Amino acid sequence: MPRVFDAQPAVTFDAVWKKFRRGERHDSLRDLLPALIKRGLRPNAAALGAEEFWAVEDVSFEARAGEALAIIGPNGAGKSTILKLLTKILRPTKGQAAVRGRVGALIEVAAGFHPDLTGRENVYLQGAIMHMKRAEIAAKFDDIVEFAGLAPFIDTPVKRYSSGMNARLGFSIAAHLDPDVLLIDEVLAVGDMAFQQRCIERMHAFKRQGVSIVFVSHNLQAVANLCERAIYLQRGVRAQGPSLEVIEQYVRASDRQQAATGSGTVEIVGGELFDHRGEPAPVVEPGQVMTLRVSYRAHAPVSDLLFGFLAHRSTDSLLVYDANFSSGELALRPVRPGDQFSVDFRFRAHLTRGQYHLACHVFDTATQEYTSRMSPVGIFTVREDRTFAGIADLQVTSTLAGSRSREAAPGIAGQL
Amino acid sequence: MNILREMVGEQIEYRELLASIARRDLMLRYKQTVMGFGWAIFMPVLNTIIFSVIFMRVAPVETPVPYPIYAFCGLTAWNFFASTLRFALSSLTSNPSLVTKVYFPREIFPFAAVAVGLVDFAVASLVLFAMMAYYRIEIGWTVLLLPIVVLAQVILTAAVALLLAMGNLFYRDVKYLFEVVLSVAMFATSVVYPVDRVGGWLGALLALNPMTHILDAYRAVLLERQLPGPAFAASAALGVAALALSWWRFHLAEYEFAESL
Numbered sequence: 001m002p003r004v005f006d007a008q009p010a011v012t013f014d015a016v017w018k019k020f021r022r023g024e025r026h027d028s029l030r031d032l033l034p035a036l037i038k039r040g041l042r043p044n045a046a047a048l049g050a051e052e053f054w055a056v057e058d059v060s061f062e063a064r065a066g067e068a069l070a071i072i073g074p075n076g077a078g079k080s081t082i083l084k085l086l087t088k089i090l091r092p093t094k095g096q097a098a099v100r101g102r103v104g105a106l107i108e109v110a111a112g113f114h115p116d117l118t119g120r121e122n123v124y125l126q127g128a129i130m131h132m133k134r135a136e137i138a139a140k141f142d143d144i145v146e147f148a149g150l151a152p153f154i155d156t157p158v159k160r161y162s163s164g165m166n167a168r169l170g171f172s173i174a175a176h177l178d179p180d181v182l183l184i185d186e187v188l189a190v191g192d193m194a195f196q197q198r199c200i201e202r203m204h205a206f207k208r209q210g211v212s213i214v215f216v217s218h219n220l221q222a223v224a225n226l227c228e229r230a231i232y233l234q235r236g237v238r239a240q241g242p243s244l245e246v247i248e249q250y251v252r253a254s255d256r257q258q259a260a261t262g263s264g265t266v267e268i269v270g271g272e273l274f275d276h277r278g279e280p281a282p283v284v285e286p287g288q289v290m291t292l293r294v295s296y297r298a299h300a301p302v303s304d305l306l307f308g309f310l311a312h313r314s315t316d317s318l319l320v321y322d323a324n325f326s327s328g329e330l331a332l333r334p335v336r337p338g339d340q341f342s343v344d345f346r347f348r349a350h351l352t353r354g355q356y357h358l359a360c361h362v363f364d365t366a367t368q369e370y371t372s373r374m375s376p377v378g379i380f381t382v383r384e385d386r387t388f389a390g391i392a393d394l395q396v397t398s399t400l401a402g403s404r405s406r407e408a409a410p411g412i413a414g415q416l
Numbered sequence: 417m418n419i420l421r422e423m424v425g426e427q428i429e430y431r432e433l434l435a436s437i438a439r440r441d442l443m444l445r446y447k448q449t450v451m452g453f454g455w456a457i458f459m460p461v462l463n464t465i466i467f468s469v470i471f472m473r474v475a476p477v478e479t480p481v482p483y484p485i486y487a488f489c490g491l492t493a494w495n496f497f498a499s500t501l502r503f504a505l506s507s508l509t510s511n512p513s514l515v516t517k518v519y520f521p522r523e524i525f526p527f528a529a530v531a532v533g534l535v536d537f538a539v540a541s542l543v544l545f546a547m548m549a550y551y552r553i554e555i556g557w558t559v560l561l562l563p564i565v566v567l568a569q570v571i572l573t574a575a576v577a578l579l580l581a582m583g584n585l586f587y588r589d590v591k592y593l594f595e596v597v598l599s600v601a602m603f604a605t606s607v608v609y610p611v612d613r614v615g616g617w618l619g620a621l622l623a624l625n626p627m628t629h630i631l632d633a634y635r636a637v638l639l640e641r642q643l644p645g646p647a648f649a650a651s652a653a654l655g656v657a658a659l660a661l662s663w664w665r666f667h668l669a670e671y672e673f674a675e676s677l
Binding site: 089105107124134 | 430432433435436437440443444447448513514516517518519520671674675
């Protein structure tokens with residue numbers, strides 16, 4: 001069914017703040033009176049009490065029909081809270097959260113399941129919880145069961161299901177909603193590879209139909225594929241904009257903590273990344289020649305070293321390349337304390353679009369330990385529009401190798 | 417007025433969910449039981465036997481109709497009230513994953529408890545009609561007023577159910593307090609004996625109990641072929657007012673449920 005792509009945002013989140021209380025609330029009447037007195041004494045509801053903190057701090061965004069927005073950040077950054085504010089489970093302390101149209105939430109997709117009921121009974125129950133009409137569920141029932149791949153077990157109580165089967169059935173119900181806005185919270189963590197792939201395809205299909213998506217995930221590759229824009233949360237909004245740029249900032253921030261571990265006899269001082277013209281090049285095309293120049297400083301005499309060069313895809317930390325170069329290959333003489341030198345790693349970025357970060361290490365073959373490691377030493381983005389997904393640029397070309405066709409019968413052509 | 421429209425509108429919008437949750441609770445209640453709906457009959461029947469021994473042999477009490485049917489009528493209706501409230505009380509706290517993770521009007525949980533109680537009540541009243549036949553009690557035209565009496569009880573029960581469900585979510589003391597109050601309340605209501613026999617200032621106080629007038633209205637229209645008195649009308653009106661008030665309070669507090677559970 002085609003939708004009207006209008007200019008009004010389907011999801012609006014306007015300067016939203018949400019306050020949470022640390023620890024237990026007053027759960028029994030004994031604690032009620034002191035709490036009531038305190039509440040009466042504090043005049044400003046927007047101010048923080050001693051036991052309170054901001055779970056969501058001044059966050060604003062919107063998403064129009066057919067747009068997908070990602071929310072990324074470390075655990076406890078308030079990502080799931082934002083989705084709960086959008087579904088109206090929670091109400092903002094300050095600001096406005098609004099969704100236009102029917103909301104589908106892929107959050108705890110099996111929340112309404114009851115273990116004693118059969119799969120069939122639970123499909124109807126969970127469907128009703130997701131606000132589907134009974135007739136609608138009945139019409140889609142076979143598709144739902146088929147998508148989940150659970151036809152033989154549909155009359156078995158779900159307490160006998162594995163956790164994967166449970167989640168598959170729940171996701172399958174949600175995937176057959178007909179929403180205007182879809183909220184997704186880390187559902188890709190369940191199910192096997194084939195099922196995950198089906199889920200991702202489903203989300204892309206929703207998006208093509210004009211559904212607005214707000215996607216919370218730690219799977220940065222999925223974020224990069226699905227969403228044009230992203231928000232990076234960590235005690236407030238750290239970054240907001242095109243998803244690749246936001247992911248880069250997030251990856252940099254989380255990588256910084258891992259740098260520099262090792263014995264320290266040969267230290268990595270730093271690195272610089274250039275393109276073939278010697279310009280600093282964060283954005284390149286596939287196959288472009290690049291050079292990573294890494295500088296080292298020795299603090300002890302060492303003779304046999306291995307210089308490691310690694311490349312990871314930033315979004316999912318997939319190891320793309322890992323090789324060591326010995327001091328013999330580099331014709332590097334044994335180093336003495338105070339020596340400084342640098343190594344140029346020249347390579348071609350035969351990669352598909354995405355973000356990559358380069359890491360380096362130094363390994364002492366005599367002591368069998370790392371003297372120093374650093375990640376990232378350089379970060380770059382490959383830009384191209386050919387591939388849909390993948391990692392290696394196989395430089396595929398396609399040519400027509402031959403062609404056969406029959407002339408259409410005139411009668412049929414006439415009818416058309 | 418706006419908030420009232422929102423409250424009722426939501427219930428209409430989510431009516432299928434109310435039916436689904438009620439169906440679930442009904443299915444679960446009797447799944448893996450041998451007696452099934454027999455349990456809905458068992459408690460009032462057992463209590464009728466016990467109280468018949470007490471109030472016919474030990475301390476005879478005068479009732480307008482034969483005592484066993486007087487008691488069974490009262491006990492069945494009281495059981496609807498009490499078991500619904502007991503179930504509604506924990507309806508929010510026993511569904512934490514739904515309350516904290518999915519949005520829909522939370523009133524559905526206590527309302528579903530009322531619906532489930534109503535089904536049990538209907539099953540148990542089959543026994544009542546059998547007893548009426550046994551005691552050769554004629555059915556008069558006043559039986560047509562039975563739906564109004566049932567509705568009055570449903571409304572009053574729903575009002576209390578909303579308050580208990582919400583109260584127990586914020587303060588778990590409510591659960592313990594409820595059991596104490598309920599066992600006292602049964603004897604402060606004309607369930608197994610007419611409380612108007614108490615007399616004095618205590619009798620005057622007990623006459624204010626709306627449940628007594630609702631139970632007496634059942635007996636009037638079913639067993640005595642009489643119209644319910646003005647006290648019933650007042651009790652029904654009180655129930656409507658109580659429902660409006662407790663539903664409104666519940667609706668305002670709904671947003672805090674997910675944070676407090």
